[in-house]
Amino acid sequence: MTLLVVDRLNKRYGGVSAAKEVSFTVAAGEMVAVIGPNGAGKSTTFGMVGGQVKPDSGMVTLDGEAITGLPSRAIWRKGVGRTFQIAQTFVTMTVAENVQMALVSHRGRTRHLFADATRLYRDEALALLDGVGMRADADRPVSELAYGDVKRVELAVALASGPKLLLMDEPTAGMAPKERVGLMRLTARVARERRIGVLFTEHDIDAVFSHADRLLVLVRGEIIAAGTPESVRADPRVKQVYLGEAGARAAERAKRLVEVPA
Known part of the structure; x- marks a missing residue:
């Protein structure tokens, strides 16, 4: 089932085209990667989907509903979660409390935040933490965790809103x-x-x-290639303008990695 439809998005900053006729889809349960060199337009594209950047033209549809140009919080309410390049957590709170705060916010119970916040939705928080392998650390302060575990907590926080679509930045x-x-x-x-x-x-x-079902390659705001990892890996233009010889070797190494059982 097609979940996200991005149709001919355009965005200019002065004389620079950060996104030009960008179109793609994401299906439910599918992982789609957006790759490209620095300045390719990846952040702009992400921002237009997530509501941080308003497109000049084009359409974004989530589960059949237009979300183009809506504020980021409204888009979050409609089912778009997000994680960030630098993990966004409350380091002085426990692991469970971080997830509970996300549940409190999503359920609109922030007025109860200081009264009984530590008891609100604890069972649901623990279930989410169990799903990312962090339940055993539920009562530890986030500040004590290794960075990889902090990223797992951030994923649980993102899942607390029950998203249909998850945007993950690096x-x-x-x-x-x-x-x-x-x-x-x-x-x-x-x-x-x-x-x-x-x-x-x-x-x-x-x-x-190793992990994307499909790839989109952006260069100077335009998608120059889209498809499976195998087809993108073999695309001559992608090799020339982005992967290069070293990147092609890494892509081939990734192909072998994904064939190793988890």
Whole structure:
């Protein structure tokens, strides 16, 4: 089932075209990666889908409903969750409290925040943490966690709103190689089980080619290639303008990595 439809989005900043006729889809349970060199338009595209950037023209539709140009909070309410390049958590709160706060906010109970916040939705928070492998750490302060575990907590926080679509900006940034593999495998499993569409940007070629179902390659605001990891890996233009020889080797290495059982 097609979940997200992005149709001919355009955005200019002065004389620079940051996005030009950008069109793609994301299906429920599918992981789609947006890749490209610095300045390719990835952040602009993400911002237009998530509500941080208003497009000059074009349409964004989520589950059949137009969300083009809506504020980011309104888009979040309609089912678009997000994680960030630098994990956004409350480090002085416990792991469980972070997820509980997300549940409190989504349910519109912020007026009860200081009265009984530590008791609100604890069972639901624990269930979400169980799904990302962090239930055993529920009562630990986030400040005590390794960064890879903080990223897992952030994923649980994003899932607290019950999103249809999850936007992930550089999800493996700052993580060790083993942590990267673990987080991306977890995300892929959650996406399949919950039928959540995932749109993510990532500079780590191994992570992209190992875990994305489809890839979009942006260069100077335009999509120059789109398709499966295999078809994008073989595209001569992608090799020339983005992957290069080293990137092509990394993509081939990722192909072997994804064939190894989790």
